Amino acid sequence: CAKKAKTAKDDKNGLPLCRMLLAELEAHRDAWPFLTPVNHKAVPGYRKVIKKPMDFSTIKEKLANNQYLNLETFIIDVNLVFDNCEKFNEDDSEIGRAGHNMRRFFDKRWTELLQ
Numbered sequence: 001c002a003k004k005a006k007t008a009k010d011d012k013n014g015l016p017l018c019r020m021l022l023a024e025l026e027a028h029r030d031a032w033p034f035l036t037p038v039n040h041k042a043v044p045g046y047r048k049v050i051k052k053p054m055d056f057s058t059i060k061e062k063l064a065n066n067q068y069l070n071l072e073t074f075i076i077d078v079n080l081v082f083d084n085c086e087k088f089n090e091d092d093s094e095i096g097r098a099g100h101n102m103r104r105f106f107d108k109r110w111t112e113l114l115q
């Protein structure tokens with residue numbers, strides 16, 4: 001059979017790495033906009049504009065329910081949080097800046113951990 005890849009992306013360490021990365025995201029000072037789902041009833045336009053809502057609590061739930069195949073599928077959902085934020089918020093706004101800061105932090109951490 002194909003030789004098992006030895007990077008964290010593919011081997012059995014993928015999921016504990018996801019849990020560690022998510023804990024760091026949740027602990028970040030700029031995480032506050034992303035901790036729970038956007039209340040689309042209270043935010044006009046959100047449901048229409050953002051086709052695939054995502055937030056850190058939903059990612060946590062999906063991790064707990066083993067819904068991520070590997071680090072790759074986890075990274076896709078984390079990036080969805082930040083892409084939704086960029087789509088709905090001005091770069092020069094509290095939430096927009098928080099999104100850029102969190103994306104920068106996440107990109108740095110997972111690439112560090114994969115080296």
Ligand SMILES: Cc1nnc(-c2cnn(C)c2N)n1CCCn1ccnc1
Pocket residue numbers: 032033034038043084085088089095
């Ligand atoms: C994430 C995210 N992206 N946009 C919003 C949002 C919520 N209300 N408004 C006017 C937005 N642009 N959010 C959620 C921010 C969640 N939040 C707001 C205050 N405390 C948490």
